[in-house]
Amino acid sequence: MDWNLRTCSRKGHVTYAPDESRLRERLEAGTPLGDAWRCLRCGSYVLGDPHGSGPADDAPVLLRGKALRSAFVLRLLAIERWVRGVVLVLLAVGVFELRSTQVSLKQVFDRDLRSLRPFFNQIHFNVSDSATVSSIEKTLHAKSSTLTLIGIAVLVYGLLQIAEGIGLWSLKRWGEYVAVVGTTIFIPLEVYEITEKASWLKVVVLLINVAAVVYLLLSKRLFGIRGGHAAYEASLHEASLLEVEASAGSQRQS
Known part of the structure; x- marks a missing residue:
């Protein structure tokens, strides 16, 4: 599944015209029907005026690829x-x-x-x-x-x-912290219940909760893991199409 296209089909494309001429040329294309701008999420060219413009640093940072899959899991x-x-x-x-x-x-x-x-x-x-x-x-x-x-x-x-649930659905970082802490606190109780009287349902619930805690800790870099919040935000920014285009342009010049 192409998560970028799937999200654009539901929410619509997002285009942006950077002030930097080099990047602007890489995101704009002329067609017989008019100018088209490349979507920052899925990379498709969209006819019409861009949704926004300004310096490249002010371009919207969108969830793409792994970040979209992560959002689906969190919801x-x-x-x-x-x-x-x-x-x-x-x-x-x-x-x-x-x-x-x-x-x-x-x-x-x-x-x-x-x-x-x-x-x-x-x-x-x-x-x-x-x-x-x-x-x-x-x-x-x-x-x-x-x-x-x-x-x-x-x-x-x-x-x-x-x-x-509210925090996780809205993709708020506080919701991720609450989910990790709240779930971890009750894992010992779940283990105790299994030792007292085991059932497949209790085992499945325990495994889901343990997997959820590990997933959130590693993928969201909570509590300073893997560089913490700053590293997580940097990874989102680096994944944006505008950053990819800038990197590609720099490599071409070198």
């Missing part, structure tokens, strides 16, 4: 974070409702359990040994203060996931 992570965040927020709401109606829920649970015992006996299912039933009983017997703390913790984590 996939953002969607995953939003889904997880919404689920956690709904779970927190459920915990708060459980705290406020704990007594009535306990009564309903006991009533329904007694009415279902004959059915469980018919299928030889021992309700007392059910891990699911035991978990429900423990939750219903939990103190109101305990449920409040659980609800607050789940709600904060859910909102953190939503904030991560």
